[in-house]
Amino acid sequence: MDAVSQRVLQYLTEVEEAAEDVLTSKQQIVDLDSKRNRNREALNALKTEIPDSEKVKVCFGNMFIKFPKSKTKEMIEKDQEQLEKEINDVRKGLKAKVNRLNEMQGNPELRGYNLCPLSTDELKALNSILKI
């Protein structure tokens, strides 16, 4: 293979890798969100369906362990927090990855992509001109 096609191949590989990277991050967010939703369902169920005194069966891997309710709740809540943080991190990373991919493919950078969002109060003030 001559030098040119070598270079093209290398370039294409890099782009593919970057794209794959983006897709992986996206899938990761989906997985984390589905876990978060399952946790949320569990918390709701704990709140409404089971009396406080009772112990609940918690599934760890392929084993069920009886646990006190308050302890379980605490555990899941901690897990939720962790998940929330993780999703945020992945999203932040995803932005950088998409930027990199765009740059590699020679696409123009998305407009206003790196802006910080306005706070809700500020948005409310501008609402009437934004929603036309």
Place this chain on the structure above:
Amino acid sequence: MATTKVPEVRDIMRIERIGAHSHIRGLGLDDALEPRQVSQGMVGQLASRRAAGVILEMIKDGQIAGRAVLIAGQPGTGKTAIAMGIAQSLGSDTPFTALAGSEIFSLEMSKTEALSQAFRKAIGVRIKEETEIIEGEVVEIQIDRPATGTGAKVGKLTLKTTEMETIYDLGNKMIESLSKEKVQAGDVITIDKATGKISKLGRSFTRARDYDAMGAQTQFVQCPEGELQKRKEVVHTVSLHEIDVINSRTQGFLALFSGDTGEIKSEVREQINAKVCEWREEGKAEIIPGVLFIDEVHMLDMECFSFLNRALESDLSPVLIMATNRGITRIRGTNYQSPHGIPIDLLDRLLIIATSPYTEKETRQILKIRCEEEDVELSEEAHTVLTRIGMETSLRYAIQLISTAGLVCRKRKGTEVQVDDIKRVYSLFLDEARSSQYMKEYQDSFLFNETQTASMDTS
């Protein structure tokens, strides 16, 4: 999802004059900024178009905020066309405001107020809105009403995307807004996490055949992909003037009725400038200097010029493009003579682009483009005749003749405008030179008549 590309929202209305320059789609430059002879509705004027192209690139890069450009040339040499070309090539993202020099004279508003509003319309502020939403297709809604009929309702809502499915417990308030929106199984909905606002996007395709009796307004959408709880980012571009208006409106309802015509207090403007600068420093906003185009700039008077001088120095200033067809003439409102009717100190700040009269070949091209634009077919001889008319009288007059000749042609049920049609409208409508000729003759006879009657009266 963070990467979702949101459909672009066009916030700034573009004011376009219908007619004379509707065929202009850009400056007609290639990638190296070299002008093509005929392209995007532009013909000839190669040097000025190239100059405009350079300025355009600088505007796009945001390099020349607070500068001013003057397009000067004889009437009918494409000054407005070049400005329109710049506007078209800037795209929807850069604000472009056009006004004619005489528009600023009004009873309701001072001249400088009208000018500052125009300035602020030409400055865009880009901001981002970020919302957490839950988006999914409703699989099932289950609402339990208490047997007594009163009291809190409870319920469950099952939502799914292509990847997952989950159950939400519903409170009283949610149930109410769900029933208000008439949400049912098979709808695709979004719930704003912060406000709890529910909006229906449409019905899922998978439920399309559930029943046939469906209103025409029912929209079918795909079941959403990915995660249920998404982050949506929307980038808006608003003009400083729009922010001014909403902030001066809150002061009193009177402003609501007069729309934008009320004057905006300078304190409001200062506050907004401060806020926008603060946002910029916090990374919350980007400022996009747009373009303000003032046609017939010799109509402005001394006060306006000194205002322009000062306004260009402000750090929130757009690129100012002016056009004039005057040579050395009096500055309006003074007795001083100056080139283009613009004071020397302002002229000194301007980049001046000159346009030159069109050659015969170019005139022919422009007439051809206008014929296409106005849907008139022209025979070869008629085209030649029209070009001659265009060269001898003015391009504008020749362009006027296109549509009128088209009408005459249609009246005699012809498909192609012939020389006779052109001759007919040429005799029906006068060009400027012939009109002044007639005027002189008419004036003479009128004066003669007047003196006649006067003498008769006295006798």
